[in-house]
Amino acid sequence: MSAFGDFAIILLSAVLVNNYVLTKFLGICPFLGVSGKTETAIGMSFAVMFVMTLASTASWLVQQYILIPLDLLYLQTVFFILIIATLVQFIEMMIHKVSPVLYQGLGIYLPLITTNCAVLGVALLNVQQDNNFISSALYGFGAALGFALVLVLFSGLRERMEGAPVPTAFKGSAVTLITAGMMSLAFLGFSGLVKV
Amino acid sequence: MFESLMYAMAALGGFALIAGLILAVASKKFHIEGDPLSDKIDALLPQTQCGQCGYPGCRPYADAVAAHAADVNHCVPGGERTMQAIADIMGVEPKTLDEEESAPMVAFIREDECIGCTLCIKACPVDAIIGAPKQYHTVIADHCTGCVLCLEPCPVDCIDMISKPELIEHWSWPLPDTERAHTGLERRESHQHD
Amino acid sequence: MIKQFLNKLGISPSGFAGGIHPDMRKWTEQSPIQTCPLPSLLVIPMKQHIGHICSPLVGIGERVLRGQKIAKAEGYLSVPVHAPTSGTVIKIEEHAIPHPSGMGLQSIFIEPDGLDERDTSLAPMPDWQAQDVGALRERVRMCGIAGLGGATFPTFIKLVHDQKNPIETVILNGIECEPFLTNDHRLMVEHQDEVLHGMRIIMHMVHAQHGIIAIEDNKPDAIAAMQHAVNALDGTHNIRVLAMPTRYPQGSEKQLIEAITGKQVPAGKLPMHVGVLCQNIATTRAIYEAVTLGYPLTERVVTISGDAVPERGNMRVRLGTSMRFVYEQCGLTDFSGIQLLHGGPMMGERLRHPDIPVVKSSTGLLALQQELFKEAHPVEEPCIRCGHCSQACPIQLTPNLLADYSRNEQLEKAQDYHLFDCIECGACSYVCPSHIPLVHYFRFAKGQVAQVRREQQFAEASRQRSALREARIAREKEEKAAKRRKVRAKQTPVASADDATPQTSVKD
Numbered sequence: 001m002s003a004f005g006d007f008a009i010i011l012l013s014a015v016l017v018n019n020y021v022l023t024k025f026l027g028i029c030p031f032l033g034v035s036g037k038t039e040t041a042i043g044m045s046f047a048v049m050f051v052m053t054l055a056s057t058a059s060w061l062v063q064q065y066i067l068i069p070l071d072l073l074y075l076q077t078v079f080f081i082l083i084i085a086t087l088v089q090f091i092e093m094m095i096h097k098v099s100p101v102l103y104q105g106l107g108i109y110l111p112l113i114t115t116n117c118a119v120l121g122v123a124l125l126n127v128q129q130d131n132n133f134i135s136s137a138l139y140g141f142g143a144a145l146g147f148a149l150v151l152v153l154f155s156g157l158r159e160r161m162e163g164a165p166v167p168t169a170f171k172g173s174a175v176t177l178i179t180a181g182m183m184s185l186a187f188l189g190f191s192g193l194v195k196v
Numbered sequence: 197m198f199e200s201l202m203y204a205m206a207a208l209g210g211f212a213l214i215a216g217l218i219l220a221v222a223s224k225k226f227h228i229e230g231d232p233l234s235d236k237i238d239a240l241l242p243q244t245q246c247g248q249c250g251y252p253g254c255r256p257y258a259d260a261v262a263a264h265a266a267d268v269n270h271c272v273p274g275g276e277r278t279m280q281a282i283a284d285i286m287g288v289e290p291k292t293l294d295e296e297e298s299a300p301m302v303a304f305i306r307e308d309e310c311i312g313c314t315l316c317i318k319a320c321p322v323d324a325i326i327g328a329p330k331q332y333h334t335v336i337a338d339h340c341t342g343c344v345l346c347l348e349p350c351p352v353d354c355i356d357m358i359s360k361p362e363l364i365e366h367w368s369w370p371l372p373d374t375e376r377a378h379t380g381l382e383r384r385e386s387h388q389h390d
Numbered sequence: 391m392i393k394q395f396l397n398k399l400g401i402s403p404s405g406f407a408g409g410i411h412p413d414m415r416k417w418t419e420q421s422p423i424q425t426c427p428l429p430s431l432l433v434i435p436m437k438q439h440i441g442h443i444c445s446p447l448v449g450i451g452e453r454v455l456r457g458q459k460i461a462k463a464e465g466y467l468s469v470p471v472h473a474p475t476s477g478t479v480i481k482i483e484e485h486a487i488p489h490p491s492g493m494g495l496q497s498i499f500i501e502p503d504g505l506d507e508r509d510t511s512l513a514p515m516p517d518w519q520a521q522d523v524g525a526l527r528e529r530v531r532m533c534g535i536a537g538l539g540g541a542t543f544p545t546f547i548k549l550v551h552d553q554k555n556p557i558e559t560v561i562l563n564g565i566e567c568e569p570f571l572t573n574d575h576r577l578m579v580e581h582q583d584e585v586l587h588g589m590r591i592i593m594h595m596v597h598a599q600h601g602i603i604a605i606e607d608n609k610p611d612a613i614a615a616m617q618h619a620v621n622a623l624d625g626t627h628n629i630r631v632l633a634m635p636t637r638y639p640q641g642s643e644k645q646l647i648e649a650i651t652g653k654q655v656p657a658g659k660l661p662m663h664v665g666v667l668c669q670n671i672a673t674t675r676a677i678y679e680a681v682t683l684g685y686p687l688t689e690r691v692v693t694i695s696g697d698a699v700p701e702r703g704n705m706r707v708r709l710g711t712s713m714r715f716v717y718e719q720c721g722l723t724d725f726s727g728i729q730l731l732h733g734g735p736m737m738g739e740r741l742r743h744p745d746i747p748v749v750k751s752s753t754g755l756l757a758l759q760q761e762l763f764k765e766a767h768p769v770e771e772p773c774i775r776c777g778h779c780s781q782a783c784p785i786q787l788t789p790n791l792l793a794d795y796s797r798n799e800q801l802e803k804a805q806d807y808h809l810f811d812c813i814e815c816g817a818c819s820y821v822c823p824s825h826i827p828l829v830h831y832f833r834f835a836k837g838q839v840a841q842v843r844r845e846q847q848f849a850e851a852s853r854q855r856s857a858l859r860e861a862r863i864a865r866e867k868e869e870k871a872a873k874r875r876k877v878r879a880k881q882t883p884v885a886s887a888d889d890a891t892p893q894t895s896v897k898d
Contacts, residue, residue: 062211070203079211086215090222097226100233107287159803163794165379165772242845243852254853277842322855323862341852366844367491368837371797372830374770380798
């Protein structure tokens with residue numbers, strides 16, 4: 001199969017078939033936390049895309065050129081978290097400068113990208129699947145894209161629900177989680193599309 | 197074994213150093229001046245400078261809210277709408293206001309009783325009272341914000357707060373007279389969001 | 391493009407999206423225009439147009455003539471008000487007007503003397519082709535002409551020849567798509583030559599190339615009458631009559647332009663930006679009278695209809711006549727259990743009582759039995775997302791979403807969904823199966839947005855005043871300190887000669 005075909009399959013798999021939020025159930029915290037408004041959702045998507053893509057590439061590089069040659073595989077988690085934390089700090093400063101309102105809107109969820117299991121998950125899965133450099137980068141980007149897609153879709157739904165007459169017993173988290181579950185069911189329709 | 201430990205420390209230490217350097221450079225580059233968040237909050241406040249929030253003016257309250265030193269629900273003249281907008285920006289839950297918001301009022305001086313002492317003129321934060329020593333004082337109704345700060349200084353208590361006259365140009369349609377129309381209002385006032 | 395091609399073939403195009411077909415009930419379309427007698431009191435409000443309120447020019451006890459200017463226009467967006475008949479001014483005070491709030495406006499009360507003597511200060515201009523276009527425009531303004539289709543926009547503002555936005559086509563709006571109303575219809579049937587004459591004046595004023603008289607196809611006699619008048623012209627004029635399919639709201643300016651020319655007037659822009667000028671039939675005739683006869687606007691044709699009116703018809707009514715008087719002329723004297731409407735049933739206002747004067751926007755006076763209304767307070771049921779409202783909307787908005795946002799006062803989101811592009815035609819409310827009063831919600835939201843904007847402007851002005859005050863106080867302090875320093879500086883040589891106290895710097 002052509003290289004381009006391979007890359008397309010990686011992207012498709014990461015975005016739709018094995019979506020990080022709705023199929024693997026990673027990164028639920030920011031998914032529910034910042035999806036109240038579409039502006040914060042889009043802001044968070046960009047932040048996560050930046051962190052995930054760079055984190056997965058940097059992690060791959062560290063894995064290949066530092067950990068394996070020097071036989072330091074037991075330090076894998078420490079190094080990966082170090083990379084992720086640095087990137088998150090960087091993006092936090094950038095957002096604070098560029099858009100203080102977005103910074104305020106994201107609140108605590110911005111530094112929490114550090115502990116987002118999806119970001120660490122992507123880095124570790126790359127290692128587990130033994131991808132090459134380009135595949136790792138694409139996989140990280142695809143995972144972030146999938147996260148962004150679902151986050152923005154969900155924020156649109158939540159904004160509509162804000163004005164809707166939800167029964168009292170279901171108001172708030174209940175209807176939010178039910179909606180997330182239904183989205184997950186919908187994405188189940190993609191399973192089997194791509195074999196990865 | 198010692199060698200591998202050295203490698204580990206060197207690798208980790210080196211990596212941490214590089215990361216630290218990158219962040220130091222970034223913090224210099226992304227340094228922000230002033231407090232743009234405070235500006236945004238100040239733009240939402242009604243600028244009555246009345247002090248009902250406990251701060252000596254609207255800008256100090258905006259600064260306090262931006263610094264997380266004050267709650268979002270202290271501005272009474274701003275009402276529900278201002279409180280919601282501030283809560284939106286700060287990303288916090290809306291809260292009920294300290295006091296009920298009342299209909300807009302303006303001050304009115306009973307000129308027959310005015311003694312021309314200029315104490316109310318000095319008290320008005322937006323210079324909405326005109327007059328001079330030993331002359332009648334009068335309130336420019338279009339400029340009055342209803343902050344009530346002029347009532348106390350008046351030695352003869354000749355100032356009343358009257359409701360702002362409604363102009364036909366400023367009239368707007370109320371909500372339709374159905375039961376469901378008011379559910380939106382109830383939803384907002386119960387603050388049952390998540 | 392296809393629409394324009396079909397247009398040239400003489401086939402009227404289907405036009406704009408959406409629309410509804412209510413039962414037209416044009417019960418008065420065959421009733422010739424009768425003249426309403428002069429009442430014993432005329433109440434003329436100071437604002438009968440969009441724009442600034444006029445200020446009275448006459449005093450109590452003064453005698454005025456018909457057509458005499460009794461209130462002058464303030465500002466650009468305004469037209470003057472004239473006395474509808476000769477008589478004496480007896481008072482100037484607030485009186486109710488046809489406004490949904492029920493509030494009143496300053497009005498001039500005139501007691502007619504029965505002589506109906508005209509003011510002749512404005513000279514007739516039968517040779518208007520030779521006149522300067524600016525002078526004609528000023529004549530239209532001076533005669534107090536505003537859009538008589540109900541909007542009452544000052545007409546002279548539209549009649550401008552602007553090089554940047556030249557007008558190619560003048561469309562005469564003879565659609566009259568509101569149920570019950572027939573005043574434009576009767577004007578076309580009975581005064582076709584005058585209407586056409588007015589159209590030629592308009593075309594001359596804006597240097598237009600084409601003229602189209604658009605008439606709904608439920609008025610075949612009006613189409614025939616206008617065609618007859620056009621045929622009598624000498625053929626150098628590029629005017630033709632176009633029959634449009636009957637649909638509400640075909641008569642809405644932007645919808646009509648889209649249906650005829652295929653061009654959509656962009657949101658926030660005016661018809662002149664697509665090279666079109668739309669004018670109502672009654673306004674056109676008023677322009678004819680103002681220019682060729684020198685008559686200011688003192689009367690208008692009103693349709694009095696509805697199932698509660700015994701003798702329905704169309705009447706030429708002097709402005710300022712009490713609506714109660716007009717209804718009585720048509721046989722309606724007992725107003726209990728009757729719902730009164732000012733204008734048409736789709737976009738008109740409900741009147742609380744009939745003691746309100748007829749104004750420039752009074753296209754119709756309707757009186758309907760209460761039972762005809764869908765219960766005074768219909769039970770609003772939840773939206774079932776059927777989509778009928780979106781299908782009916784001529785602007786292609788989504789009324790159900792807009793109503794949700796309006797109800798919850800999510801004003802930014804409502805504006806994102808184009809709240810201000812809504813023309814409040816009522817087509818969506820008409821088709822809603824859940825009886826949701828959609829247009830009411832939009833009006834509420836628009837009012838809230840306007841209120842928020844006003845509050846923000848006031849807050850900004852207060853902030854500036856407060857800042858200026860603080861600057862003033864700081865400046866006064868500094869001046870006092872400078873004065874003190876000056877005084878000290880004068881005193882110090884004397885003081886230091888006598889004692890050895892060190893000079894202390896002035897601290898504020």
